[in-house]
Amino acid sequence: MKPVLALTKGRVEKQFINFLQERGYDVQPLLDKGRKLQVETNQFSVVFAKGIDVATYVEHGIADLGIVGADILLECQPDVFDLLPLPFGVCRFAIAGEPSSIPSLRKQRIATKYPNITTKYFREKGKSVDIVKLEGSVELAPLLGLADDIVDIVETGSTLKENGLVVKEEMFSISARCIANRNSLKLKKSILAPLIESFKAEEAAI
Structure with missing residues (x-):
């Protein structure tokens, strides 16, 4: 029986495939998958x-392990076991806005895709803010007057810069994570342990 791994499509997918290749895994089936959403390797x-x-x-046991950004775990808090950080997908949460914005007398309004993370962060600072949840490009919100600032993931900062925004406060760093189904860790320990061990080589570097 092979382990089942759920992998986040896009940037994390490409970085994880490189990560596997560096550890000697045969990644050719993953590179040649085309539009397939399920792929078998050796x-x-x-x-x-x-x-x-x-x-x-992963939570429902369809997959034994998952590779996902820490933002998903922090925002959605799925019932999974957070095994370990991975040495890619490194970025940071930050508060950003227009550099010349004038502080308002009313409660600060923050636009974000991450209302739970944002609320928790400001609450821990003893500050109450109004949250505007957006699904798309949050950079528009301050420019159009929908919000005073935004909370978002920043990697290079180029998108902020291109839209005339600056980082006002660094919040915390995140990376990709390896997560596991709780039952799989117990019932499939013998087949999952070698895979998990091979991921741990750079854990100390995070």
Whole structure:
């Protein structure tokens, strides 16, 4: 029986495939998958999905392990076991806005895709803010007057710069994570342990 791995499509997918290749895994089936959403390799089965769906597949035991951004775990808090950080997908949460914005007398309004993370962060600072949840490009919100600032993931900062925004406050760093189904860790320990061990080589570097 092969382990089933759920992998976040896109940037994390490409970085994880490189990560596997560096550890001697045969990644050719993953590179040649085309539009397939399920792929078999010699070592495991892979399911490709959006980040939040990766967490859901792992939580419900469809996948034994998952590779997902820490933002999904922090925002959605799925019932999975957070095994370890991975040495890619490194970025940071930050508060950003227009550099010349004038502080308002009213409660600060923050636009974000991450209302739970944002609320928790400001609450821990003893500050109450109004949250505007957006699904798309949050950079528009301050420019159009919908919000004073935004909370978002920043990697290079180029998108902020191109839209005339600056980082006002660094919040915290995140990376990709390896997560596991709780029952799989117990029932499939013998087949999962070698795979998990091979991921741990650079854990100390995070």
